[in-house]
Amino acid sequence: MSGSKEERKGSGEWHEFFWNPRTRELFGRTATSWGLITLFYLIFYLFLAGMFALTMYIMLLTLDDYKPTWQDRLATPGMMIRPKGNQLEITFTVSDTESWDGFVQNLDLFLSPYNDSFQVQTNDDCPPDQYFIQEDSGEVRNNPKRSCQFNRTMLGDCSGVLDRFYGYNRGQPCILIKLNRVIGMLPGKDGESPYVTCGAKPYKVGEDEWREDSEKIGPLAYFPTNGSFNLMYYPYYGRRAQVNYTQPLVAVKFLNASLNTDIDVECKVISNTLIAGSERDKFAGRVSFKLRINDK
Numbered sequence: 001m002s003g004s005k006e007e008r009k010g011s012g013e014w015h016e017f018f019w020n021p022r023t024r025e026l027f028g029r030t031a032t033s034w035g036l037i038t039l040f041y042l043i044f045y046l047f048l049a050g051m052f053a054l055t056m057y058i059m060l061l062t063l064d065d066y067k068p069t070w071q072d073r074l075a076t077p078g079m080m081i082r083p084k085g086n087q088l089e090i091t092f093t094v095s096d097t098e099s100w101d102g103f104v105q106n107l108d109l110f111l112s113p114y115n116d117s118f119q120v121q122t123n124d125d126c127p128p129d130q131y132f133i134q135e136d137s138g139e140v141r142n143n144p145k146r147s148c149q150f151n152r153t154m155l156g157d158c159s160g161v162l163d164r165f166y167g168y169n170r171g172q173p174c175i176l177i178k179l180n181r182v183i184g185m186l187p188g189k190d191g192e193s194p195y196v197t198c199g200a201k202p203y204k205v206g207e208d209e210w211r212e213d214s215e216k217i218g219p220l221a222y223f224p225t226n227g228s229f230n231l232m233y234y235p236y237y238g239r240r241a242q243v244n245y246t247q248p249l250v251a252v253k254f255l256n257a258s259l260n261t262d263i264d265v266e267c268k269v270i271s272n273t274l275i276a277g278s279e280r281d282k283f284a285g286r287v288s289f290k291l292r293i294n295d296k
């Protein structure tokens, strides 16, 4: 039975590999050898950990609490609307209070820090149509930085002060538009503020053929006048540096939009320094949403 003999020999070798009593080797290494190898790895890993900690420390030293170290410079910011329904869709029925009550509450909540009394308490009455520059002078920090007032009443019929339902109860809804914050952005030159313009969203009907339903959207009113984001709200210095910053808004009121039909609206920012909606980023400087006003 040569087979079983070989087997026994094989298992003996295995035992010897595990623990060889003659050479006093465990897994083919003596105690000294194991000790050295453990010591080597210990030092090696300690060294790696030290390198990591040192690199981290140097990196944290170069970070500034008040300014981002890296930022996408060419970006035109995105825009967002309020109230924000699901899927950027504002659908309601004029006669059904419950269908628009959520929108009104959303706007109330969003606008409460814009109350004139609160703005007067926290922010400055800045000279309009010019940037509010508050640079640091060399190493001397100019923090915290002040911010400019954006009074709720500047939104006129869309402020919720004169008309507490923002027109939703009369089928003339207000939509607020904000431009996302970008630190250091200067959105207009030569004293010209960027402004918002809304219209029917063009849609494709064939090869290179576009159409828009401009008549469905009806006349619009913009607040503040001209739908502009005044230059005095720029540049933005960041959450840490400019603690009371109040983001400027533009309100659009749909004065006579068609009822019982979907209206695809697109709003975009027009500025002499920002480029809206390039091919690369079609959400830059523009926002689209669906509006549907039912009468019953």
Ligand SMILES: *[C@@H]1O[C@H](CO)[C@@H](O)[C@H](O)[C@H]1NC(C)=O
Pocket: 112, 113, 115, 118, 161
């Ligand atoms: C802002 O004013 C509205 C009424 O105009 C009030 O209901 C709301 O509580 C005020 N919010 C703050 C934060 O003062």
Ligand SMILES: *[C@@H]1O[C@H](CO)[C@@H](O)[C@H](O)[C@H]1NC(C)=O
Pocket: 121, 122, 123, 144, 145, 146, 147, 243, 244
């Ligand atoms: C921020 O607002 C508070 C009042 O709410 C005010 O005391 C503080 O001075 C303001 N800070 C800056 C930097 O504007």
Ligand SMILES: *[C@@H]1O[C@H](CO)[C@@H](O)[C@H](O)[C@H]1NC(C)=O
Pocket: 116, 119, 120, 125, 126, 149, 150, 151
């Ligand atoms: C905001 O309102 C206050 C008081 O109503 C007023 O003094 C101030 O000039 C207004 N600020 C702006 C920027 O219109």
Ligand SMILES: *[C@@H]1O[C@H](CO)[C@@H](O)[C@H](O)[C@H]1NC(C)=O
Pocket: 225, 226, 228
């Ligand atoms: C609105 O725009 C017109 C023409 O573009 C300009 O003359 C006027 O001063 C602007 N109004 C405000 C409040 O910016």
Ligand SMILES: *[C@@H]1O[C@H](CO)[C@@H](O)[C@H](O)[C@H]1NC(C)=O
Pocket: 218, 256, 257, 258
């Ligand atoms: C509102 O639009 C309808 C057509 O959709 C038109 O018949 C009506 O005259 C308009 N009303 C006003 C006040 O412009």
